[in-house]
Amino acid sequence: xxxxxxxxxxxxxxxxxxxxxxxxxxxxxxxxxxxxxxxxxxxxxxxxxxxxxxxxxxxxxxxxxxxxxxxxxxxxxxxxxxxxxxxxxxxxxxxxxxxxxxxxxxxxxxxxxxxxxxxxxxxxxxxxxxxxxxxxxxxxxxxxxxxxxxxxxxxxxxxxxxxxxxxxxxxxxxxxxxxxxxxxxxxxxxxxxxxxxxxxxxxx
Amino acid sequence: xxxxxxxxxxxxxxxxxxxxxxxxxxxxxxxxxxxxxxxxxxxxxxxxxxxxxxxxxxxxxxxxxxxxxxxxxxxxxxxxxxxxxxxxxxxxxxxxxxxxxxxxxxxxxxxxxxxxxxxxxxxxxxxxxxxxxxxxxxxxxxxxxxxxxxxxxxxxxxxxxxxxxxxxxxxxxxxxxxxxxxxxxxxxxxxxxxxxxxxxxxxx
DNA sequence: ACGATACCGAACACCGTGTTCGGAACGTTC
DNA sequence: GAACGTTCCGAACACGGTGTTCGGTATCGT
Numbered sequence: 001x002x003x004x005x006x007x008x009x010x011x012x013x014x015x016x017x018x019x020x021x022x023x024x025x026x027x028x029x030x031x032x033x034x035x036x037x038x039x040x041x042x043x044x045x046x047x048x049x050x051x052x053x054x055x056x057x058x059x060x061x062x063x064x065x066x067x068x069x070x071x072x073x074x075x076x077x078x079x080x081x082x083x084x085x086x087x088x089x090x091x092x093x094x095x096x097x098x099x100x101x102x103x104x105x106x107x108x109x110x111x112x113x114x115x116x117x118x119x120x121x122x123x124x125x126x127x128x129x130x131x132x133x134x135x136x137x138x139x140x141x142x143x144x145x146x147x148x149x150x151x152x153x154x155x156x157x158x159x160x161x162x163x164x165x166x167x168x169x170x171x172x173x174x175x176x177x178x179x180x181x182x183x184x185x186x187x188x189x190x191x192x193x194x195x196x197x198x199x200x201x202x203x204x
Numbered sequence: 205x206x207x208x209x210x211x212x213x214x215x216x217x218x219x220x221x222x223x224x225x226x227x228x229x230x231x232x233x234x235x236x237x238x239x240x241x242x243x244x245x246x247x248x249x250x251x252x253x254x255x256x257x258x259x260x261x262x263x264x265x266x267x268x269x270x271x272x273x274x275x276x277x278x279x280x281x282x283x284x285x286x287x288x289x290x291x292x293x294x295x296x297x298x299x300x301x302x303x304x305x306x307x308x309x310x311x312x313x314x315x316x317x318x319x320x321x322x323x324x325x326x327x328x329x330x331x332x333x334x335x336x337x338x339x340x341x342x343x344x345x346x347x348x349x350x351x352x353x354x355x356x357x358x359x360x361x362x363x364x365x366x367x368x369x370x371x372x373x374x375x376x377x378x379x380x381x382x383x384x385x386x387x388x389x390x391x392x393x394x395x396x397x398x399x400x401x402x403x404x405x406x407x408x
Numbered sequence: 409a410c411g412a413t414a415c416c417g418a419a420c421a422c423c424g425t426g427t428t429c430g431g432a433a434c435g436t437t438c
Numbered sequence: 439g440a441a442c443g444t445t446c447c448g449a450a451c452a453c454g455g456t457g458t459t460c461g462g463t464a465t466c467g468t
Contacts, residue, residue, distance in 0.1 A: 004466060006414050031455065042416040047457060091401045115319035132400065138392030141380065145364050146393045149384055152360045153353065160349050176345065178401065180353055184388035188342030189350045196336065197295045197382065210434065210445055235424065246447040251426060 011049060013039040015060045027057075027113030057117070061124050069128070091154065091177055095170035118155070125151050153181045215253060217243040219264045231261075231317030261321070265328050273332070295358065295381055299374035322359070329355050357385045 017039035021030050032053055036043055050056045129147045137143060157177045161168070179186070185193060221243035225234050236257055240247055254260045333351045341347060361381045365372070383390070389397060 002467085004414070006465065010415080032457090033455075044417075044458080044460090045415050048414080052457085115323040119319040119322075133396060136392055136396065139383075139390035141383070141390055141393060144368065145361070145380065146389055146397075148364055149357065149360050149389070150397065152356045156353050156356045157349070160352055164348065176349065179343075179345070180388065182388045182394050182397065184384065184386045185350055185353070186343035186345055188340055189345060190386050192337060192340065193350075193354060193386065194382075208435065208444070214446080236426085237424075248427080248429090248448075249446050252445080256426085 007049070010041060010045060013041055014046065014049070014056060015063065017041075018056055018060055022117060027117050029113060054116075057120060061120055064121065065124050065128060092170065092174040094154075095173045095177070122151055122155065125154070150181055153177060156180075211253070214245060214249060217245055218250065218253070218260060219267065221245075222260055222264055226321065231321050233317060258320075261324060265324055268325065269328050269332060296374065296378040298358075299377045299381070326355055326359065329358070354385055357381060360384075 014035065017035050018030075021034060021038055030053070032043075032046065035041075035053070035056070036046055050059065126148060129150060130144075133143065133147060135143060138146075154177060157173055157180070161173050184190070218239060221239050222234075225238060225242055234257070236247075236250065239245075239257070239260070240250055254263065330352060333354060334348075337347065337351060339347060342350075358381060361377055361384070365377055388394070
């Protein structure tokens with residue numbers, strides 16, 4: 001016996017409604033009632049499927065993971081945004097995605113409840129990398145740390161990008177991402193931070 | 205006329221109570237009532253000073269900033285943790301702090317509400333750096349981005365450190381921090397990530 | 409077409425929030 | 439040390455959101 005169409009309909013209706021709402025308001029400014037209204041679903045039905053709003057969020061994010069896997073080979077991309085020749089890398093593709101759909105930017109925007117969404121997304125992306133990266137260790141930098149640093153750096157770029165309404169494009173964002181992740185801060189900043197971290201006054 | 209002692213007492217009682225509670229439970233598992241009980245303060249009194257739990261948190265964090273400024277010259281450090289000769293840098297000093305008081309680690313631990321605290325702390329540290337760093341730009345990496353990347357990297361190390369109960373000491377944590385921030389990922393990881401980001405399969 | 413299952417929605421108990429107010433306690437000032 | 443002003447207290451209250459229950463209805467699978 002296949003899965004009842006009714007449950008499938010109900011669940012996706014709820015997923016979609018949540019995403020739609022997250023794009024509009026702050027996550028914890030969203031009441032369960034709002035979701036019900038948006039999805040046109042009965043109260044009791046909701047609680048028959050999920051135990052809480054957070055539970056719904058967690059389950060919804062499993063879908064994001066699928067998107068990521070697809071993205072690995074540029075599958076989930078619209079034709080317009082397809083690279084001229086050959087493939088882009090994962091990061092570039094993601095940045096293009098974000099560039100295309102401003103929604104994600106909004107979802108990642110500030111606010112109290114956004115932090116929750118943000119951390120949840122982090123977890124999913126980290127999972128993805130954990131499954132993708134080969135096992136190895138380099139110069140005493142453990143796998144898990146390297147991976148989390150990559151996620152953190154990506155999100156830093158993303159948030160900085162959309163927060164300041166920067167007039168740079170996805171390519172530039174990707175460039176900065178790779179620069180920071182792979183090479184660290186450029187020379188001048190290296191010196192500045194080096195001095196600060198060493199406790200030497202900065203001359204002011 | 206100086207500030208009424210009663211208000212001072214009330215406010216610090218509330219600050220301390222909040223911190224004490226954050227060390228025990230998840231931030232939003234803490235009810236206002238709990239704070240009142242812990243601080244032994246009346247309900248109406250609380251709302252005479254702060255509009256909400258979040259408001260209290262924000263105000264409490266102003267203190268953290270003061271600590272940071274003090275830390276810049278190793279002032280707030282206990283004698284045991286003082287560097288053998290001369291000063292440590294800001295980052296090392298902070299790591300030593302965290303090493304000494306496991307509390308902070310707990311506060312920064314996982315969970316739903318921790319994200320809120322975490323983001324708030326981020327903001328404070330970013331503010332601190334914003335006031336401390338000289339204005340400049342390097343290789344197209346804007347000041348604000350460099351600064352946020354530093355904060356993010358610091359927190360990544362911290363969270364990874366305490367999450368996995370790593371058996372490394374503060375010095376090692378500081379070494380990793382500087383490595384990732386200033387030089388980026390080491391060679392092997394550079395290659396691995398480079399390949400992944402470029403969309404080339406990893407050979408599996 | 410029929411049995412099983414999912415959905416509906418109104419009603420309800422529950423919990424935490426934030427406000428109000430009169431009286432008691434405390435601090436400040438002279 | 440007395441008097442005045444401020445702060446604190448705590449019980450009571452209204453409000454809003456959560457999660458559950460249950461009988462009736464609609465939809466599904468076979």
